[in-house]
Amino acid sequence: MKPASFDYVAPRTVREAVDALAGNGRKTQVLAGGQSLILEMHLQRIRPELVVDINRVAELDHMDVQMDGDDSTLRVGALIRHDAFESEQAVPGPLGTLFACAVANIAHPPIRSRGTMVGSLAWAHPASEWCAIALALDADLELHGTGGPREIPARGYFHGPFQTARRPDELITAVRFPLLTGDTGVGFIEHRRTHFCFAQVAVAATLTARDGVITEARIGLVNCADRPVRARAAERALIGADLAPPAGRRVPGDHPFARAGRIAAEQDAAPVAEPYADVEYRRQAIAVLVGRTLREAAKDQRSRAAASEGDHR
Amino acid sequence: MKITLTVNGEQYPLDVEPRRVLADVLREDCRLTGTHLGCEHGVCGACTVLVDGRAVRSCLMLAVQCDGGSVRTVEGLAGPDGEPHPLQRAFSAEHALQCGFCTPGFLMVAAGALERDPGIGDDPERVAALVGSNICRCTGYEPIRRAIMRAAREWPGRPT
């Protein structure tokens, strides 16, 4: 389980990194956190000829909120590690809550202290939490290549398992998320067999409401197809529905959240069979998890609304 | 490739292939074999060491990435006079090891967290996340949890 030989460069600037990636005709990999790449190199499923280590590119180790009129955007540089999001306060508003809920499901502390959010987007594992969130929230990726910078919206970025719109000579330098407004609630639930495996299914959801009626819903599905899925049919079915979350533990079958869950499972998802989870079971798990995550998001929305009313009083 | 690692305070000028992972370089080049390789794919955590103070899987880092950096291994836990680290004492007291193969990894995960914030002993969830970071096949984990809580309680400078 030893990596095969490769050449190694550690550029100091994005420009140097892009130059290293450019047109060398060799199988090249970008090394950021390395928590998937080096694993794959141990398994020898990836045998790069050149590794471009971007960990010394200081300009990538940066995260900030940018204001653009009424809209605020969170910009996450390519060296921001998973653990930067462990605190809800790391990112303003409901987005911080969503990230903190999601990151708790990403491996465990020693992996989170190395692995990066942008690295997860670059790797594009179907069970990646960040990929589904980026897709659901309409994130934009910033790339630099020999032809200069360009942006790709997340909805056009994921092409399949480990396949993306990134060209081999391009470096993803950052990802930008629109911040979520205070009238939005968030939820994230992951279902897996033990703490140490990939998600069988996970769901990220946001619900925005006015006067108790859902005005916008965003649902990202993790490991429900060969790539991250945005459950648009389920989202549409929720618009205009009552936000009130079901009172008990179970989401009743006739509740809008349960209906949305079934729509997500039947229409939006395209699950493939895995050991211990055939397609029938995975559709069941998707339906249940979407319903429950929507309930979490609705509860979150209500508590935010209550807190905000309290502030105004 | 020529690199310099500072391991447990000692400088090691080394010439390593880029592909060599930190764990192998610690074990073979620095002859510090307390860091064990249990899975070589980042899951079990037996190889966990501190790089610049943070717990990492040394099988998922290349040694060349650590050039100029500081590494701490289980050999560097005890005090300069050989006085055992609070975690070492606590692991023994709680019988938190049997075969001992995974032990250095658990010690280093806990050491990294406790040395940044000894207060984690007051937060069972954070301790659970630490114990839940690695695999042990002998103890069933509960003694390891107790050992980390005990070390936090007995941390130097903590009110008793």
Place this chain on the structure above:
Amino acid sequence: MEHWSRREDERLLTGAGRYVADMHVPGCLDAAFVRSDVAHGILREVDCSVACEVPGVVGAWSAAELADLPECPRSAATLQDLPPVPHTLLARLSTEEAVAGREWPVLAKDRVRYPGEALAVVVGEDRYRAEDGAAEVVVRIDPLPAVVSPSAAAADSVRLFDGLSNIAFLGEAGEPIEESVWREAAVVVEARYRQQLLMPTPMECRAILCVPEHDRLTGWSGHQMPHRLRRELAALLGWPAERIRVVVPDTGGAFGSKSAAFPEFVAVAFLAVRLNRPVRWVEDRLESMLVASRGRGQDQRVRLAADADGRLLAYELTIDADVGAYPHLGVGLPMQTAWMATGPYATPRVHAGVRSVLTNTMVTYPYRGAGRPEAAIALERSMDVLARWLGIDPAELRRRNFISPDDFPYQTPTGRRYDSGNYAAALDLALQTLDYDGWRAEQDRRRTDPDALPVGIGLSCYVERSGGEPGGLHEFVSVEAGEDGTFTARCGASPSGQSHETVFPALVAETFGVDAARVRLVEGDTDAQPDGLGSFASRSAQVDGAALQHAATLLIEQARERAAVLWGVPAQEVAWSHGTVHPVRDGSAAMDLAELVKATGPMRVDDRFEAGMAFPFGAHAAVIEVDPELGTVRVLRVVAVDDCGRVLNPMVVHGQAFGSVVQGIGQALYEGIPFDQDGVPLLANGLLDYLLPTFTEIPPIEIKGTCTPSPSTPLGAKGAGESGCIGTPAAIVNAVADALRVADPDLLQMPLTPDVVWRAARAPKLEEIQ
């Protein structure tokens, strides 16, 4: 010692432990193996020519090429061909008939029979270079259909060995039961259970380092049976055993999986001798996933008959056991299940039949529990089904059927003679510790609350066997007194985490009445202790402990006799206390043993001690909660009451029991080897696919004990440490069945993954079909 509660701890906690891979031997080469990526096929070509040219590669050989390897001129070897992997006939675990025509080659010759089977060995200056070479070996295999379950393989539609059946062994225990018994019984439970293949998964994978020196070879290996390894290495090299030394340094767990001379061990020893250089093989985790020995692996059918009051009338267990691709220990291992089929109940008629069947999987081998979990799980699952069918509380059903404490020794219908036991006492303690009645009330409460998750309570009472089988119940030990007042104890055991260095010196010291610090233990070195059996079958405390106690007693006798001669008094006039001898009538003339040794010469007792089989037992109880919509099982509580007779060190036994329970939870809920349609395990992501329990899954576990000493040795210890693997799985599965009230027990096959439980939750309930 002031900081350390075990002698092992200081080195293991400071990074000073030494496992095989930690040993630094100048000039040592690393071996890597080229492995089959198909389960079954005709091997057409193995070409190592390019691999041999890779920088840093010393050599690369297929089976055919290795036969032609010229002997190193400085080598002490006289080897012709690579010998087959040694099998063992020890304790009837294999048979000559099973092995004949089905020898296990170290490197596949013309046929590949399991995924990962070694096809070539590459030796390099380090592991990186050896793997560089392995990547360049060209292999061509024409795939054949594969069979991965014993029931499928027994049909012989795909044969692993041309012209030979896949069925390698047939056996039985007890007398066949007449059909009238089943016909006339008030109730007969019938069920099928799959005891899935498991991977023992010690955190240290297997390793061997062979160092030739002059005309000897030293093999360093994390191993449970160093003397057997020495014997097998000597046999395959054609050397007398004295020319082999096996040393066991620290061993990172074993759980039964480290007691053989594996194919890789044979190749490494062979190459070290042929090349006359140190060679090591340090198994990596992916190799381990493919080719470490498997445990369990049985397809079982049961029939359990009872009268209307729940008194057991007859029990029949029919086993198709998975041997793996070559007949090794897996052939006879399922007889452990057959012999233990009776369990803790006074069932008048019990019969167990075994078919051991070859499959296209890595060989089955002992894994913690080794045949006894399979027996306990089948019986205890059936007991809970019976209780539900009869409407009798499962605890009460068991009480009605336990063998009475007055009936020991008890001869079972399946050929075991149980030494001692009090099964009801263990169950009562388990129920009380759990608050059984409280949980039953909570269960009723939740059944009336539509929003509550159902809980289930599961019981499992077991009796197991420890120490070994006849012919392997002895051990070799010695105890020596030094001139400096210290004692040296030696024994054939070989630990992998069981704290021998702490426990055995304390036991010897207690026997002598001296401080434990004066006693040193030597084990795991065949030069220091020439004979021994090793650590397996939970035997170390029971057999080695009793043997050391016995040897210490003999040494005391010897000291008294010597003092008697010295003082010119009869031996009965010499007393022993606290490491000194003194005349009975004059306590002031005490002589320390060190002085006696100085005065009379070296004093050492070598002993071959024979113990009897012992039968530890216990009762485990689990409470679980099911989320029926997702099929997830959350374990809320486990109570394990184990009786291993006299406990030498409560901390160590508690640690063993606790860890064992967690492995039992692993079998019940998480661990398993799925295969693709071509028979290749779906474990490409290693420990992200084969799921060991992690801390997140661990419920509150309470370990308690009762103490019924074994009458078979003065020490009275029985085996400890396998109890959780034996007792816990059925408690968990029974709890899930209890929560779901599922009518068909066959629906709940381990591991109880969410999909399995979700399906079972939707299946008809018992009350719906009655």
